[in-house]
Amino acid sequence: xxxxVAELVEMAESEGIQISxxxxxxxMEVKERTREEVFGQMERNLDVMEKAVEDGLKGVKSHSGxxxxxAVLIQEYMKNHEPLSGTILLDAVSKAVATNEVNAAMGTIxxxxxxxxAGCVPGTLFAVKNKLNPTREQMVRYLxxxxxxxxxxxxxxxxxxxxxGCQAEVGSAAGMAxxxxxxxxxGTPSQSAEAMAITLKNMLGLxxxxxxxxxxxxxxxxxxxxxxxxxxxxxxxxxxxxxxIPCDEVIDAMYKIGQTMPVALRETAQGGLAATPTGRELExxxxxxxxxxx
Amino acid sequence: xxxKSVFDIMGPVMIGPSSxxxxxxxxxxxxxxxxxxxxxxxxxxxxxxSFARTYKGHGTDVxxxxxxxxxxxxxxxxxxxxxxxxxxxxxxxxxxxxxxxDHPNTARIRIGDDDGDLELVGISIGGGMAEITELNGFELxxxxxxxxxxxxxxxxxxxxxxxxxxxxxxxxxxxHMEVSRKQEGQQALMVIxxxxxxxxxxxxxxERADHILQxxxxxx
Numbered sequence: 013x014x015x016x017v018a019e020l021v022e023m024a025e026s027e028g029i030q031i032s033x034x035x036x037x038x039x040m041e042v043k044e045r046t047r048e049e050v051f052g053q054m055e056r057n058l059d060v061m062e063k064a065v066e067d068g069l070k071g072v073k074s075h076s077g078x079x080x081x082x083a084v085l086i087q088e089y090m091k092n093h094e095p096l097s098g099t100i101l102l103d104a105v106s107k108a109v110a111t112n113e114v115n116a117a118m119g120t121i122x123x124x125x126x127x128x129x130a131g132c133v134p135g136t137l138f139a140v141k142n143k144l145n146p147t148r149e150q151m152v153r154y155l156x157x158x159x160x161x162x163x164x165x166x167x168x169x170x171x172x173x174x175x176x177g178c179q180a181e182v183g184s185a186a187g188m189a190x191x192x193x194x195x196x197x198x199g200t201p202s203q204s205a206e207a208m209a210i211t212l213k214n215m216l217g218l219x220x221x222x223x224x225x226x227x228x229x230x231x232x233x234x235x236x237x238x239x240x241x242x243x244x245x246x247x248x249x250x251x252x253x254x255x256x257i258p259c260d261e262v263i264d265a266m267y268k269i270g271q272t273m274p275v276a277l278r279e280t281a282q283g284g285l286a287a288t289p290t291g292r293e294l295e296x297x298x299x300x301x302x303x304x305x306x
Numbered sequence: 307x308x309x310k311s312v313f314d315i316m317g318p319v320m321i322g323p324s325s326x327x328x329x330x331x332x333x334x335x336x337x338x339x340x341x342x343x344x345x346x347x348x349x350x351x352x353x354x355x356s357f358a359r360t361y362k363g364h365g366t367d368v369x370x371x372x373x374x375x376x377x378x379x380x381x382x383x384x385x386x387x388x389x390x391x392x393x394x395x396x397x398x399x400x401x402x403x404x405x406x407x408d409h410p411n412t413a414r415i416r417i418g419d420d421d422g423d424l425e426l427v428g429i430s431i432g433g434g435m436a437e438i439t440e441l442n443g444f445e446l447x448x449x450x451x452x453x454x455x456x457x458x459x460x461x462x463x464x465x466x467x468x469x470x471x472x473x474x475x476x477x478x479x480x481x482h483m484e485v486s487r488k489q490e491g492q493q494a495l496m497v498i499x500x501x502x503x504x505x506x507x508x509x510x511x512x513e514r515a516d517h518i519l520q521x522x523x524x525x526x
Contacts (some may be wrong), residue, residue, distance in 0.1 A: 013307070039312050044501075053313060060319045060380075074323070076363060115322030118365060118385055125315045126433050127325040133316075155316050162315035167307045171315070172432030174326065174356065174410055225360035227323040280356065280410075298363060 013038060017164050017205050017259040024201035031191070031201050032153035035160035054152050054159075057122045061111070061134035064121045068110025072117040076298045079228040080117060083110035100139050101243050108135025108239035112232040124155075125162045125171040128227040129185035131235030133158045136189040136242050144196055157195045158188035161208050168260075169267035173220035174279040176270025178234055183215035183266060186238035186245075193246035209255035209262045210245040216262075217269055219277035221284025224295035230285055309433075318434045320379040326411055327357065327364035330430025332384060335373020337438050337448075338415045341456060341522040342424045346417035348397040349374055355410040357430075358402040367400055370413060379434060414440075444486045444495035448524070452481060454499045457512065458520040461487050461494040465517040469496060472515060476508055493519065 014020040014034065023034050039050045069087055073080035086106035089095070095102040108131030115121045115130055124133040137154050146154070162171065165184045170176035190207035194200075199207075215238070223229040255262065276283030285291050309315060320329040339345070351370055353361050361367050365384075371391050372384035383390065391398055403414075411430040416423060427440035438448040441456065448454060459465045466485065473480065479501045487494035503525050513521045 035312050042310055054316065057316055057319060118322050120319065120380055120382065121322055122317055122319045123325040123329065123434050127320060127322055127329065156312060159312035159316040163309060163312060166309040166315055166433070170432070172326065175432065224363055225356065226363040281360065
């Protein structure tokens, strides 16, 4: 069993296999399941993600009315304009937004690693897919690679906003996506680790401050930025750029930052954007009355 | 290591919006249903911490009741769980609690019918994972993610041996086991996490074992 990113990369490179293959073999061993069973379950997750992106691109609205419809707006814009940030990047953004809009509307999603951060991995996958033309198997492998890096973060730090802030949720999800993009694009296992490190470094300190405590504002747009961060970092890693701070140390830094983060900024809806005048106003509207009369 | 499977990270497939407040809540409700063994006639649901503060916006109430109706985290019927429960004649009351709990996302659920009742405390620990921390006053630590058998028994010597010998005879491997009691010599609770779901016939056999009073199971 790999305990950190260094071991994960070492296992892959010494055996000349991909990160996804290390994760698949470990799952087969730990859970005593066949390759077909493990692969089949992940493929069903892929189906769920694909359906969520489709639903979101048709347009959805959350029960609170705080989110919905932005994925459609971005796709419309892309039909009529050449996006300044590039087609793949903005496509990833729209599909990440689509997934989180469906989530906010109580639709069916796959938590990757959480529901609030469910947009980054599928958003990037269904965007780079149009450029890299992967097989279905490679798409499923994308999810195992994401899972391998998420596995390290979850066991050595945290993937919970209540424990570590948004850096632990969207930060982790974006890093997982970046590592998976690299593998799909033909990069090496260590380049995947560099992409994860570069992404996570740039999301360190991100607080969890959801308006009205709901997984909507700013979560949906944080997934959009997580996805674009992932695509950019993947390109940097594929170009040969490395992180001066090794991936495991970045994960450790994220954990320690989370521990010192004030409770008001860890999914309690007491600080940050949740505590802005507009955030409070929206909260009062959602619940009929303000829940926190100080 | 807390997370052992890649599917703890890439999953669960679930109805939104929150893995901790919706999926985890559904799993706590379903654990209660599983342990009770049938659909209850009434439920008293106490919510603490972040659960109490944001349950309406996250559908935590809907999710817990969905769990009580035996729905999985991805069952779209969760959305209409409150209406379905009403139609089925289940009386449900929610209580928003102010008191402080060890974990921010805690629920205490009491369910029952004319033949009995059950009380458990569950916590949602993130990413859709849940743990049961208390059952009928006994402290325990049980993740809903593995098949398990729970036995209430007299606190006597031989009780554990009688259970484990039955499991051994059926070649069932024990992954995790713990025993707790409220008072020496009184009733105790045995929690055994196993690798595969346990047949009804084995449960019947366990019920007849020495010093065993009650048996319930959690399926994967």
